[in-house]
Amino acid sequence: MKHLTGCFSNVEGFSSVGKHVGIKPADKDFAVLLSDSVCTAAAVYTRNQIQGAPLQVTKEHLTNNSAQAIVVNSGVANVATGRKGVDNAVKTTELLAAELGIKADDVIVASTGVIGPQLPMDKITAGITGIKQELGSNEDFAEAICTTDTHKKEVCVTAYGFTIAGCAKGAGMIAPNMATMLSFIATDAAIDGQELSALLHDCVDASFNMMSIDMDTSTSDMVVVMANGRVQADTKQFREVLQYVCQELAKMVARDGEGATKLIISETRGAHSQSDARKVARSIVASNLVKTAVYGNDPNWGRLMMALGNSGAEQINQDTIQIWINQNLIVENGAAAPGYDAEKLTALLADNEEVTITIDLQQGSDSATAYGCDMSEDYVKINAEYTT
């Protein structure tokens, strides 16, 4: 697997652009991705029962598992905007389709930003006019979809003859009053639409769905993949690379969590079932008390025991639990490991921006990995000081 610099420009047949249309004061806030031909496409959406207008429109447009373009704005989420919000999302796809000479129901639409306000359709209309000529003029798609992210997140790898490029945004599951984790992935591989959908669901389950910044699932989360079919691809190989791309993007989002200073990788093994492994791995990155301990460089294994005991996993025996922090055994058979040295571990944590917490339940052979970040005072500041 070879990493390439940049994002969508590496995938033959795709062109993109990111620009400022005036929804945000100064930053880029509008992005379009176009494929030369109609692609097979699939998406995974938030499980939040309150869902943004763009998701409702995109779901309808993707029932046939095909798409040719993606249009995204940042600054306004178009959530809790009623019938008018849905009309505006539809209108956006129609305007872009007319500009690009494609079908409106081949356009995927997404929005991220403040919940409540309507989209400024005058600015969006002006931004779409003439965008056909701008496509390919820059690689700023990933930048234009950011809200409170401190930097853009993109990855592109080539392997087995095909290429997958993807980008993501998100700094809180919901950023300060800004909804959304969004990810867009493009590939030249040839994958049938329904198969693409199944593969994406699997890969998202092992990546974005195993990531937590604050357990607050946004109302607009969406991961989309488009495949233009130029390169024949083996399904197993495609799945391997797609999963890698999703996991790399998920790690980037976790590392850039609001106020975060450290990436937490939570590995669980020896679980009785896959479900147990996932629950335990996620419980570690979900616990505020674990997150604050990591921030404080505190090898607080009592909190790890507390968190995994709350995971809802079916089969846990406290007397068989082993825990490592960055490969150092700290809990053996449910109690402090012999030779446990809190001072040494505190220094180790202080020296590392990546903390791997490994738990062996010794109840079976299933394993899972989750991604998260620590919690600093800045998480509270960022989220308390923002006022509607």
Add this chain to the structure above:
Amino acid sequence: MKHLTGCFSNVEGFSSVGKHVGIKPADKDFAVLLSDSVCTAAAVYTRNQIQGAPLQVTKEHLTNNSAQAIVVNSGVANVATGRKGVDNAVKTTELLAAELGIKADDVIVASTGVIGPQLPMDKITAGITGIKQELGSNEDFAEAICTTDTHKKEVCVTAYGFTIAGCAKGAGMIAPNMATMLSFIATDAAIDGQELSALLHDCVDASFNMMSIDMDTSTSDMVVVMANGRVQADTKQFREVLQYVCQELAKMVARDGEGATKLIISETRGAHSQSDARKVARSIVASNLVKTAVYGNDPNWGRLMMALGNSGAEQINQDTIQIWINQNLIVENGAAAPGYDAEKLTALLADNEEVTITIDLQQGSDSATAYGCDMSEDYVKINAEYTT
């Protein structure tokens, strides 16, 4: 219902004491409650799958629904301490029983504090010696069970001829490396043991189980009630008063949450089922983003919509949702209410230490109330700066 000052001394037949035995550097850390006669008794325990040694012993001692004394230490939780931890908990009940001339299996034992270390049995033994003479010499039981609590929590009410006194401790679901929400309740009412257990479960479901400081359930949570049977009581009336006592104590614990500046009362009505009402009410006090918004005096209804959409409730229609903050309508039919005035609401929030968030789902007639607190930078500081 009449409130009485103080706690257990108001209930005829009970005596208690709180004192310093040296587990903590200077604060009181050891408490005993004794009934003149054997009581019916019931308890509710943490659902965390990792459970402290004292819970294992208390569960066994309460299988017959009778008890005569409670012994509690703070400073060390006796959790993740293996076989020796269980032996020490048993030994504590035996030492107290010998001192008081009662049966060891009529003694309930609880511990709260750091996870990991063994109980200092020399200090506990010295503390128990002669404690029979100290019983009734003070009303410091509630103080002696505190860890990071900023003040003791106790309530005593008399109604319908009987009296219920209770106290609680807890400032995080797990305080900085200190486990535990504990509550002890004594009454002179005559209630059959099994009925007492059923009533306690019901009342805890509507009080302590609807309270969240950080969603991190401790490994040692326990609520115990002892009834010495001196006063005949009507079950319905007893239930009413017991529920009131539990809710008052739950509110005191929520208000004293680590770093908290405000109490949040989350009311849900119009739910399709009791389960939906409870899920929605709890989702509001569980969300970090709602908690930080309340701390920042931000009437951020987008976050309220996000949180309730994540509640897991079965029947939610975003177009029928109404939301009030302290009786001011802010969301009507899922969008900003006409006349919504963010500045006025910000001022209102700034002026109130108690924030009531009322949600009407308009899907049925069930309702529920949950208790929580806001999240400040101090929550992170308290939990990051403590080092094992």
